[in-house]
Amino acid sequence: MLPQRADTREYETTLPLAKRDRIRAAALAATPWWYSEWGHLAFPSVVGIGLIAASIALLDKPTALDLLSVPVVLFLVNINEWHIHRNILHARTWPLEILFWRHTPEHHVIFVRDDMAMRSTREFRLVLIPFYGILAIFVSSLPITAALWFLVSHNVALLWVACTMGYTVAYEWLHLSYHLPESNPIARSAPIRVLRRHHAMHHTPELMQRWNFNVTVPLADWLLGTVYREPAVSERAVAPEGRRRLRSGSSA
Ligand SMILES: [Zn+2]
Ligand SMILES: [Zn+2]
Numbered sequence: 001m002l003p004q005r006a007d008t009r010e011y012e013t014t015l016p017l018a019k020r021d022r023i024r025a026a027a028l029a030a031t032p033w034w035y036s037e038w039g040h041l042a043f044p045s046v047v048g049i050g051l052i053a054a055s056i057a058l059l060d061k062p063t064a065l066d067l068l069s070v071p072v073v074l075f076l077v078n079i080n081e082w083h084i085h086r087n088i089l090h091a092r093t094w095p096l097e098i099l100f101w102r103h104t105p106e107h108h109v110i111f112v113r114d115d116m117a118m119r120s121t122r123e124f125r126l127v128l129i130p131f132y133g134i135l136a137i138f139v140s141s142l143p144i145t146a147a148l149w150f151l152v153s154h155n156v157a158l159l160w161v162a163c164t165m166g167y168t169v170a171y172e173w174l175h176l177s178y179h180l181p182e183s184n185p186i187a188r189s190a191p192i193r194v195l196r197r198h199h200a201m202h203h204t205p206e207l208m209q210r211w212n213f214n215v216t217v218p219l220a221d222w223l224l225g226t227v228y229r230e231p232a233v234s235e236r237a238v239a240p241e242g243r244r245r246l247r248s249g250s251s252a
Pocket of ligand 1: 107111175179199203
């Protein structure tokens with residue numbers, strides 16, 4: 001039997017700032033005493049980059065065909081990112097309910113489209129996946145690694161590890177950069193501004209269950225038709241007062 005999708009309607013409206021602030025304060029108050037935000041940021045990067053370096057060091061004269069597996073894996077992982085975000089982070093799915101609780105009622109309620117920025121580094125915890133997530137991804141994908149190692153080639157198995165770890169680290173860095181204050185130089189760079197806009201749209205509570213599930217490159221969103229396109233002004237349901245202003249050409 002398929003897991004039932006959780007009823008998320010209560011999270012699908014933008015709450016007033018005071019209420020979001022209370023939820024934010026409660027989430028931060030639940031931070032364990034041993035938590036280190038810089039440790040949280042560094043651990044997946046060190047593990048991921050370490051595994052990428054080890055995988056590349058173990059490659060044995062990879063052929064062009066071996067290297068072709070890199071774009072194929074990155075494409076498949078992009079589709080998987082879309083699937084996990086839509087069906088695990090936005091739907092309560094046993095045994096990974098914790099990911100839903102951290103994402104939909106917490107991350108999405110605290111950070112909304114017009115208020116995306118973290119207020120301090122303590123809020124890394126509200127954005128990054130749990131610190132052990134990268135190890136969980138490495139371990140849970142070991143059956144695929146083993147299948148590639150024994151059935152395809154050692155090089156393809158090593159490139160698979162390098163790609164999945166690289167993708168996970170990129171996901172974390174990109175997601176964190178979208179939630180930096182807009183004045184931050186990283187947030188102001190052109191590629192981050194474009195990707196941030198895509199993710200900020202997903203942070204509109206009314207849209208989050210249906211649109212813009214890619215956090216990295218919105219390839220799967222584009223292929224699966226889930227890129228949200230804002231209606232043109234003329235198509236929007238404009239309130240009568242606004243319609244009068246539009247007709248009269250007034251911008252005030
Ligand atoms: Zn986010
Ligand atoms: Zn989401």
